[in-house]
Amino acid sequence: MNIQFIDNLKNRGIISQITDEKFLQNLLLKKNFSLYCGFDPTADSLHLGHLLPLMCLKRFQNIGCKPIILLGGATSLIGDPSFKEGERILNLHKDIEQWTEKICSQIKKFLNFNCGENSAIIINNYHWFKNINILKFLRDIGKYFSVNQMINKESVKKRFFRKDKGISFTEFSYSLLQAYDFTYVYKNYNVMLQIGGSDQWGNITAGIDLTYRFYKKKVLGLTIPLLTKSDGKKFGKTEEGNIWIDKEKTTPYSFYQFWINTSDTDVYKFMKLFTFIDIHKIQEMEKKNDVYTLKKAKEKLANEMTRIVHGEKILSFVRKISKILFTDSLYQLKEKDFENLIKNGIPTINLFNNLDLQQTLIHCQFISSRTQAKNLIKSNAISINSKKINNINYIFNNHDKIFNRFTLLCRGKKKYCLIQWI
Numbered sequence: 001m002n003i004q005f006i007d008n009l010k011n012r013g014i015i016s017q018i019t020d021e022k023f024l025q026n027l028l029l030k031k032n033f034s035l036y037c038g039f040d041p042t043a044d045s046l047h048l049g050h051l052l053p054l055m056c057l058k059r060f061q062n063i064g065c066k067p068i069i070l071l072g073g074a075t076s077l078i079g080d081p082s083f084k085e086g087e088r089i090l091n092l093h094k095d096i097e098q099w100t101e102k103i104c105s106q107i108k109k110f111l112n113f114n115c116g117e118n119s120a121i122i123i124n125n126y127h128w129f130k131n132i133n134i135l136k137f138l139r140d141i142g143k144y145f146s147v148n149q150m151i152n153k154e155s156v157k158k159r160f161f162r163k164d165k166g167i168s169f170t171e172f173s174y175s176l177l178q179a180y181d182f183t184y185v186y187k188n189y190n191v192m193l194q195i196g197g198s199d200q201w202g203n204i205t206a207g208i209d210l211t212y213r214f215y216k217k218k219v220l221g222l223t224i225p226l227l228t229k230s231d232g233k234k235f236g237k238t239e240e241g242n243i244w245i246d247k248e249k250t251t252p253y254s255f256y257q258f259w260i261n262t263s264d265t266d267v268y269k270f271m272k273l274f275t276f277i278d279i280h281k282i283q284e285m286e287k288k289n290d291v292y293t294l295k296k297a298k299e300k301l302a303n304e305m306t307r308i309v310h311g312e313k314i315l316s317f318v319r320k321i322s323k324i325l326f327t328d329s330l331y332q333l334k335e336k337d338f339e340n341l342i343k344n345g346i347p348t349i350n351l352f353n354n355l356d357l358q359q360t361l362i363h364c365q366f367i368s369s370r371t372q373a374k375n376l377i378k379s380n381a382i383s384i385n386s387k388k389i390n391n392i393n394y395i396f397n398n399h400d401k402i403f404n405r406f407t408l409l410c411r412g413k414k415k416y417c418l419i420q421w422i
């Protein structure tokens with residue numbers, strides 16, 4: 001087993017906290033063990049934030065450990081209150097069942113489910129919770145939890161002092177379920193370690209305590225820093241502005257562009273967190289810190305991530321499209337490419353009549369008023385099919401329609417909208 005494994009994770013910025021680093025180090029030296037991470041199917045797709053624990057499971061699998069994905073069929077019926085501002089809306093059972101299937105098929109892409117002893121497996125906590133008896137649960141499990149301690153956990157503390165947004169008993173009890181999961185998977189799958197985002201620290205440590213009380217055995221927890229959006233909020237299913245794994249929700253082109261547009265300060269951090277590129281190679285690039293290397297690093301990051309999530313074929317398509325869009329060789333695209341561009345690609349609007357340019361800029365949400373539209377056109381920021389247009393009274397005509405169907409509208413160098421004439 002790799003002695004430097006933990007140091008490696010640390011150098012990549014993957015570790016927020018470990019409950020007992022020495023114990024984990026010893027465990028890594030002695031044997032291959034099983035570890036788990038839970039995902040609550042509270043939406044129909046995984047998002048970027050989930051890739052962090054998934055990639056971390058993969059890193060453990062690569063050194064011989066067995067990753068277990070626990071889908072929270074039961075816990076998603078309750079709703080994790082950890083660091084949430086307010087009470088969640090209860091999800092319907094039938095929605096959770098559908099979302100579970102979708103998430104299950106997404107997860108299968110990221111881990112190896114056919115590699116012998118350390119093949120990944122997926123389990124669902126609905127199986128052990130669906131028939132649990134309430135009296136037994138309160139007597140056998142509830143008795144081990146001190147409400148006095150629970151209300152002091154950082155993850156829920158805020159909710160106790162807010163008059164407008166309190167916490168229901170349902171959400172308050174969530175931690176008991178996740179804690180019992182850890183005890184259950186320790187007993188039934190010999191799981192020694194639970195990983196999760198740093199918002200899971202309270203739930204994970206509750207499970208460690210419960211397992212010790214039940215079986216007098218020490219298990220471990222490791223958390224990963226939370227990936228945040230540009231507004232500082234966590235990437236989460238129930239938050240807005242996410243990058244999704246499902247290509248219907250975030251098209252592969254937008255996905256690729258998200259990485260290409262990574263800020264200079266984030267690019268090496270993301271490379272370390274998300275990819276398997278050798279840390280020394282990343283550090284070499286980081287040291288150079290020049291514009292050319294930064295550009296190459298962003299491209300490498302976008303390629304790696306799109307390959308991991310959408311596969312080689314889609315990657316080569318979005319690269320081709322990006323190259324054409326950014327090198328003004330639009331007329332090289334075939335009609336089929338435009339169709340694919342809509343499917344995998346850039347924002348599209350459907351228009352019936354030849355509108356004027358100002359109105360169209362509003363339609364495609366580049367701006368919100370005609371005055372802004374005029375200013376934008378005057379400032380030379382708008383192009384139609386790669387040709388600059390500075391006539392504020394411009395009206396689209398048939399010459400603008402490639403294959404009689406498509407027009408590419410562009411604001412500056414990065415904002416695109418495809419018009420499909422129907």
Ligand SMILES: Nc1ncnc2c1ncn2[C@@H]1O[C@H](COP(=O)(O)OP(=O)(O)OP(=O)(O)O)[C@@H](O)[C@H]1O
Nearest residue numbers: 038039040049050052196197226227235236237238
């Ligand atoms: N932005 C993120 N950065 C790092 N880890 C994350 C992020 N978002 C979720 N995770 C981790 O992924 C695992 C599964 O998360 P889960 O699907 O249950 O919740 P979620 O996406 O945070 O959804 P919700 O917004 O409904 O709480 C957890 O360990 C969680 O901490």
Ligand SMILES: N[C@@H](Cc1ccc(O)cc1)C(=O)O
Nearest residue numbers: 038039040072075080178181
């Ligand atoms: N509470 C976790 C999901 C989870 C569910 C059950 C578990 O046993 C572990 C983790 C989250 O919301 O992110």
